[in-house]
Amino acid sequence: MRRPAALLPTAGPSALLGRLPRDRSEVPGRWLWVVIWLVFLADPFSDLLTGDHTGWALLGGWAGLLAFVGLYLALVARNTTKPPATGRTLFLLAGVCVLAVLLPLTLGESWLVLLVYLAVSCGAALPLGQARVAVLVTAALGVVLPTATGARPDAGLVVPTLLGGFAMTGVRVLVRTTVELRRARATVAQLAANEERLRLARDLHDLLGHSLSLITLKSELAGRMIDVRPEAAAQQIREIEQVSRQSLADVREAVSGYRRPTLRDELAGAAVALRAAGITPEVPLDVPLPDGDGRLDGEREAALAWVLREAVTNVVRHSGAGRCLVTLAARHSLDGPYLELRVEDDGRGPGTAPHGNGLTGLAERLDQTGGTLESGPARPAGPRLGARSAQGFLLTARVPLGSTP
Template sequence: MTPVEKKSAPEDYNPIRIGQEPHSRRQALGKSAWIGVWLLYLAGPVGQLLQPGVPAAPRIWGFLGLALFVLTYFALVFRHMWRSLTQQVTYGSLAVLLALSLVLSWTMDFSWLVLFIFTSVASGVVLTWQQSRWAIPLVTALLLAVGWHYPQIRDYYLFAYGLPALGCGFMMVGVQHLIRTTQELRAARQEVARLAANDERLRLARDLHDLLGHSLSLITLKSELAGRMLPDRPDDAARQVADIERVSRQALVDVREAVTGYRRPRIAVELAGVRAALRTAGITAAVDPALDAEQRGLATEGEGALAWALREAVTNVVRHSGARRCELLLTEEWEADERRQLCLSVIDDGIGPPPGGGRDGNGLTGLRERLALADGRLETGPAPRGRGFALRAYVPLAAPAPAPPAATAFPEPLPDQA
């Protein structure tokens, strides 16, 4: 069986973490770069200040005003991403941006009209829809009014500055709506997981009640009966005590089977967990579709061992590998003795194994022991492409059922001859 690799879902690959707080320095730098790249549109004002012949006073005033504008813009947008802002901070920062846009674009050059676009974007980011639907057209109207001050651009400044300010502002309103919707969906998914855990606890409590209710009631009844029989009828009391022992042993067996069923890990459950772990760590997951399918011929112990292997391997990838991509593959292989083996492969592109192999940690040692109990084995080493680490866990598959024998064709009897 050849493993087929599928592209990760959009939720598995979110390097900018839109709508989420960064959990590492790399993610914070990614967010900063995504916001800072739009400052390239300030090349026009900077170029105007660097032109020869610009007096020193306007040049100093321009650089100071531009620096104040950029710092206010960054402080407003970044603080909005990580914490809720008070109305005073929000309105005050927007007022500073709008004032600088008006003064600088009026006193310096028409290229400074681009500041209105940033002000419009900031309004779409930090204001509610009821507020931004009025603020963005107002900023655009002020841009058009100031732009009319420059006759040389009256033929095209509506399309060069006015429409981008209006469009970018309302586009950010839509982006903020998508971010809020994503956050609500994420919260709803967490609530569903919590409710599912509560349902599982209720089901466990109900099953334990069904298992133990009758047995404990019977033990209590027989204990009272044995107590009444003990002085005068010791033989009958001994039989009741023997029944108590039998019932209690059976109850213990039932509880162990029930708890074992709850504690047994499953590949589907672990796969959902490792996807979330890789996504949180910013690692792209390439998952073989075979992992989502039901595995026929896989014993309960084998599935539990593979689930533990999947959890341990991905945990090591997240904590120690420094990888950017991780492949999860599930293949069926034949051994030399004609036995079928199911192989789980976890391959990353990280730093790989230490030189000389090194010793297994406690996690891998325990994993080898679990696989050995399921008649499986563990193999570790460098990734096939030469960079990264590869972990392969093997467990046996049940032999396929033999095909029913074909019906034997018997020759028809010859007719009796006269």
């Protein structure tokens, strides 16, 4: 009988842990990491094809094997963030347990490998404390059942049983930690948004409270004076206009400050967004500028920051990439110094999602500051992005440094 040296039918890609698939393209990958471990059922399958069994035994063996695989997949392929030990999962686990014991006893030692899958099922379905005990009991069955089938106890069965069961409990702990971390991040983001709303409310109150009070008082005064002192009332109205214009300018300046992103903030946000999506980021921490002859004004910085935000959003949503490289470099040309932003991924490349108005709007925003925008397939695979970058997508934005045009 062939013994699996290390049977661990437990974990999938780390990006899929602790959450449901983002879209249908992730579903086959999630199932693949469960189904692939069924290869170790080759012993029971071979026994049914070549073993010396009666017709009824063959019929029962095929039915039992199909039922076992179905129950196992229903247990292990379920979303690992769901609460364990529900009535349904306990019913499925009982079915796996009965088949894992009954089939080896009736069909022989080739079926003892089912105990490894039983241990993994226990690790997936039971609370962690009970799961560890159940794995140890299953390993003990790996010592007892071979004797009942006429074979000798073998560490080649007991060790994979322990490894598979305890590995699944470890994956469960990792998934639970990942879910809690995601919830904590969402809570922090919500608190930050609430704090920003409060700050905006305080600033607008400070800006408009005095001005609106003054406008109200002068309006009441002008209303009382308009019949008896029309010239004084007209002066009050002119002052109301001046206060209103100044208040409008203050509000526009404040809102512009809120809406204008900075490159440093967007670089930090890009790294966080890419990591959260399971994409390895390579993002600089600062904005390089040439000495002496280069200056990045607020409008151009905001334009590049919007480009970076839109590019990273597209990488997260559409690229299917594993890595994303962001570079900022100050360069020189015949027209003078300029700052170049490049966002390159190793995903599926152009055409993976329908183009909307995003790139067009970015190009228009850059054009207003004298900049340019280019996009297309990334360069061939290189040492920075790895050998799997066959196409990818590259977005390049440039803005001049110096005086505003």
